[in-house]
Amino acid sequence: MKNNNSNSRRKFLQQIGATSLVAAASPLSSFANQAKAEERILRYEKGFSSNDTVRIGVIGYGVQGHFDLRTALRVPGVELAGICDLYTGRIQNAKEEHGNDLFVTTNYKDLLDRPDIDAVLICTTDVWHARIAIDALAKGKHVYCEKPMVYKIEEGYPVMEAAKKSGKVFQVGSQRVSSIGYAKAKELLAAGEIGDLNMVNAVYDRQSSIGAWEYTIPDDASALTTNWDMFIEATERMAFDAKKFFWWRAFKEVGTGVAGDLFIHLLSGSHLITGSKGPESIYSTGQFSYWKDGRNLPDVMSGVMQYPDSPEHQAYQLTLQVNFISGTGGQEVIRLVGSEGTIDVIGNDITVKHSLMPEAPGFGGYDSLFTFSKDMREKMQKEYDAKWTTAQRKRPTKEDIVFKAPQGYSDHLDHFTNFFDAIRDGKPVTEDAEFGFRAAAPALACNESYFTKEIINWDPVKMKLV
Secondary structure, X not given: OOXXXXXXXXXXXXXXXXXXXXXXXXXXXXXXXXXXXXXXXXXXXXXXXXXXXXXXXEEOOOHHHHHHHHHHOOOOOXXXXXXXXOOHHHHHHHHHHHOOOOOEEOOHHHHHOOOOOOEEEEOOOXXXXXXXXXXXXXXXXXXXXXXXXXXXXXXXXXXXXXXHHHOOOEEEEOOOOOOXXXXXXXXXXXXXXXXXXXEEEEEEEOEOOOOOOOOOOOOOOOOOOOOHHHHHHHOOOOOOOHHHHHOHHHOOOOOOHHHHHHHHHHHHHHHHHHOOOOOOEEXXXXXXXXXXXXXXXXXXXXXXXXXXXXXXXXXXXXXEEEEOEOOOOOEEEEEEEEOOEEEEEEOOEEEEEEOOOOOOOOOOXXXXXXXXXXXXXXXXXXXXXXXXXXXHHOOOOOOOEEEEOOOOOOHHHHHHHHHHHHHHHOOOOXXXXXXXXXXXXHHHHHHHHXXXXXXXXXXXXXXXXX
């Protein structure tokens, strides 16, 4: 990779503070009377730092490997140097897509040994993440590792240490962490737009066989075509099972289920917005509702986490939900609930709604007042009327706002741009090993809680089980 310290590099602009009005046909004062909230488009200009060549290798060329590579190659100056996968059909697919001259292998160490590869994208099954990440850093490669960063909590410490010692860029891949919408939500929360935060409700539902990980299994799947012996090197020995290879997320032997797949997106996003270091207690429960296909990790799962008072935020409770047979048709939303309103983060768009308390306390209506004697009611009514004005008894109003990302915006592209900018210019990444572990550990603790039916206690500052 070339080094270029030119001062002429363009800055990566995310001017989320400035917005432009879309629904502005009427004065702002009339928006409270309209059914539609004021809409604002987040101003955004895509920029790149230098386009010095960065050559990458992909380890794990399944669904996410394809998506990650496709996005990475949209960043100027990024070139593909090799692909590793255990399934022979994906090796053939790699050559068909990128040419017969492309270096391909079934052993990831072959990629790490190549001096012409600057960085690797780790897109394998969860059980392999830590081992490959540590090996890659030891070989001097920059690392983009798909979430969850680790398969087991105890793997997080050596990965963080390896990333720190290596001096190389290490970024975890989670949805939305580089989103301009999430950055705007963070800004609004910090500004007190919804008062004091007290709860976060995070949901990621699906309703499809593909969404439930029932991916198509090729007709030629066998222990030989999948290099099964190598596949299980990082886990317990077991007989060939095509489902465990191609539907691996659903099996605890090699994957981490909805907790490691989707809870972790919700945790990463909520931690970014709140600035939190993590929860102090974790409890999770789940069930098998529909996808009874041999999987041993549930298709419906909920979690409850308590976040303590901290320098970053007041105490709040977080609820997590994944439902793979949801009659909603599927939904992804993080709702931040404060004392004066809510922020709904849906994809890269956010909706702010306000509900403010009146200055005066409640009196009358569904109240104990009517149970008192007539004389007492009249006396207390007179005292209340004398103390509180009509204006003080009314709820203040504040316009709702919808913030939308511009059409065609990709937070996935931003995440990879951040990764390659860090490699080229030394900029900090948005999701380093510590951030990735602070999201992974509570997610993995949800599985532990599900199986043990116990509350898991966690020290979010020291990042240790208690």
